[in-house]
Amino acid sequence: MHCMRIRTALSARLDGEELPPDLTDRRLDGHLSGCADCRQWQARARALKAETGRAAAHTDGGTASVEALLGRLRSGSVPG
């Protein structure tokens, strides 16, 4: 199982989207239990999602603030 496919499905799961038919919750969790990289990726994706959710709640410009946050993450200057 390729990590990229797993992460795509993990991202969909975090967003509450439908999983690909061959990637069930069980398979995702099974992969996570054996793949530290994907566990870390999911933790970061989850944190990012929580962060963008908070940012969107503070402004009406949800999309713009998400892009701003992603830009800050890339440049490594996230406060806190």
Ligand SMILES: [Zn+2]
């Ligand atoms: Zn993996």
